[in-house]
Amino acid sequence: MKGVVAGYGGGRVLHGVDLECARQSVTCIVGPNGAGKSTVLRVLSGLISPEFGEITVNGARLGGRSPQEILRHGVAQVPQSQALFPAMSVRENVLMGGYLIRRKRKLLRERLEQVSERVPLVAERAEDRAGNLSGGQRRMVEIARCLMLDPAVLLLDEPSLGLDPRSLAGVAGLIHSLNAGGVTVLLVEQNVRLGLGLATHGVVMEGGRVRLTGTAQEIAEHPEIAALYLGVRAE
Numbered sequence: 001m002k003g004v005v006a007g008y009g010g011g012r013v014l015h016g017v018d019l020e021c022a023r024q025s026v027t028c029i030v031g032p033n034g035a036g037k038s039t040v041l042r043v044l045s046g047l048i049s050p051e052f053g054e055i056t057v058n059g060a061r062l063g064g065r066s067p068q069e070i071l072r073h074g075v076a077q078v079p080q081s082q083a084l085f086p087a088m089s090v091r092e093n094v095l096m097g098g099y100l101i102r103r104k105r106k107l108l109r110e111r112l113e114q115v116s117e118r119v120p121l122v123a124e125r126a127e128d129r130a131g132n133l134s135g136g137q138r139r140m141v142e143i144a145r146c147l148m149l150d151p152a153v154l155l156l157d158e159p160s161l162g163l164d165p166r167s168l169a170g171v172a173g174l175i176h177s178l179n180a181g182g183v184t185v186l187l188v189e190q191n192v193r194l195g196l197g198l199a200t201h202g203v204v205m206e207g208g209r210v211r212l213t214g215t216a217q218e219i220a221e222h223p224e225i226a227a228l229y230l231g232v233r234a235e
């Protein structure tokens with residue numbers, strides 16, 4: 001992202017965001033409430049259009065394109081929690097993620113197999129209603145559904161929201177394995193310690209701008225961040 005200015009109904013929230021994510025990195029955006037973190041994800045996935053600025057993914061200029069076009073270019077956003085259809089089976093929920101390729105039956109089958117390998121829960125609980133899964137399992141299926149289009153870039157807004165430590169470890173493990181398999185990840189986390197622990201790179205946003213960037217470790221150890229978010233006193 002270069003110089004991205006965006007907002008809602010005339011009110012600007014992003015005031016010129018510059019952000020770069022290396023291929024196959026895991027970048028975590030942290031910052032106070034209202035800093036514009038989720039808005040960055042929404043601009044990237046096309047839910048809102050930037051007023052100014054450039055968005056380039058793998059050389060393709062995607063700024064202002066429709067969510068569908070952006071998905072076709074390999075950028076998928078995992079929606080915030082509670083996004084599954086509870087009365088439908090796990091398999092049916094995952095297949096929904098293949099809506100854009102629904103007429104390519106063979107590809108759809110191959111992708112479902114691939115997703116079941118990447119997220120074994122999808123095969124293990126294929127026939128169960130999504131509503132019967134635990135919170136952590138639902139989060140895994142929400143992520144699995146996004147994998148049906150085999151995205152190059154995965155956007156996650158608060159993947160830790162509402163999860164107990166055990167479920168968190170499962171979701172963190174899944175993000176790691178997807179990343180190891182070549183997926184570039186950009187996530188927003190309120191749980192700064194967890195988010196930066198998962199990430200290779202960190203970005204601190206404040207007031208609709210990027211204030212700091214670095215490796216996840218540099219950001220986690222930055223005196224201001226440690227004092228503000230991690231409960232460590234700056235010397």
Ligand SMILES: Nc1ncnc2c1ncn2[C@@H]1O[C@H](COP(=O)(O)OP(=O)(O)OP(=O)(O)O)[C@@H](O)[C@H]1O
Pocket residue numbers: 008013031032033034035036037038039040190
């Ligand atoms: N749909 C919307 N319509 C109007 N204003 C919005 C909308 N969504 C967010 N905003 C405003 O945009 C600003 C930034 O919101 P955003 O959700 O990007 O922040 P954030 O950094 O993700 O914060 P949080 O951690 O609280 O989610 C806030 O002032 C918020 O009120």
